[in-house]
Amino acid sequence: MAGRGTVKPHAGFNASDDAGALHKAMKGLGTDEDTILQLLTARSNNQRQEIKATYKTLFGKDLVDDLKSELGGKFETLIVGLMTPPLAYDVELLRNSIKGAGTDEKVLIEVLASRTANQVREIKAAYKQEHDDDLEEDVTGDTGGHFKRMLVILLQASRQQGVQEGNIESDAKTLFAAGESKFGTDEEQFISILGNRSAEHLRKVFQAYMKISGYEIEESIKRETSGNLEEVLLAVVKCARSVPAYFAEMLYKAMKGAGTDDQTLIRIMVTRSEVDLLDIRTEFRRLFATSLHATIKGDTSGDYRKALLLLCGGDD
Structure with missing residues (x-):
């Protein structure tokens, strides 16, 4: 899924100019946070690595160390995350x-x-x-x-490739037999099928499962398992259905309710900004009838909010 990120390489990129601008933003009294966040959210990670190398050459200092000493809190965590290779x-x-x-x-x-x-x-x-x-x-x-x-x-990262047409029905039946149709649960079958089949194969298995059992696979997992096993199986199922929808839901959960799970918010915005954040935004809008942009805006503040909204890249 190339080019589904909100952050793209900056067209007129010049590492020396950027390194100079960042150095200037941090030297002397006070820090020009605005310059830092505007610049770094508008560069790709590869470009940030070039800026880091050039900064070292020009000023003999580590850019990330300097940023850490000038910034603080969640804003610092976000910026340092953006400066780290994926x-x-x-x-x-x-x-x-x-x-x-x-x-x-x-x-x-x-x-x-x-x-x-x-x-x-x-x-x-x-x-x-x-x-x-x-x-x-x-x-x-x-x-x-x-x-x-x-x-x-x-x-093990050894999922089968493609769809095994001959196994769709039998996988669905095995899952049904392992859970809904017996007393107790055969977790091994869930683990083996959900862990080893390709996403496209699993999507077909989920359809067949629904026909056989009358339930979505997620409902059965919630009934048949609990705790961390339930969490990991649900995550695998959701990612098989749609990775962007999975992250949209994670972002929503991180911000709804009392208090914000900033670690999750930062982690997803950093790791998906160059991968599929445009698709995550689309799914967010579809699932929650509000935009990711509006939700971040209402849930964060200061330079941290400004940087997150720039990464988000627009309102839907």
């Missing part, structure tokens, strides 16, 4: 979700359910290189039971 950002998300105090299952689920098989393989290799640890071992050491089994399957 692969390194994913590695850091997973590392922090495992190595912090307690395990942040939410982040583990989001990243492993929504990234492509190729991306998962790259993340594993980069994780090994960066931390000299095996991502799978770290994940399994930190989780348990059926939830762990599902994460391990997602980490």
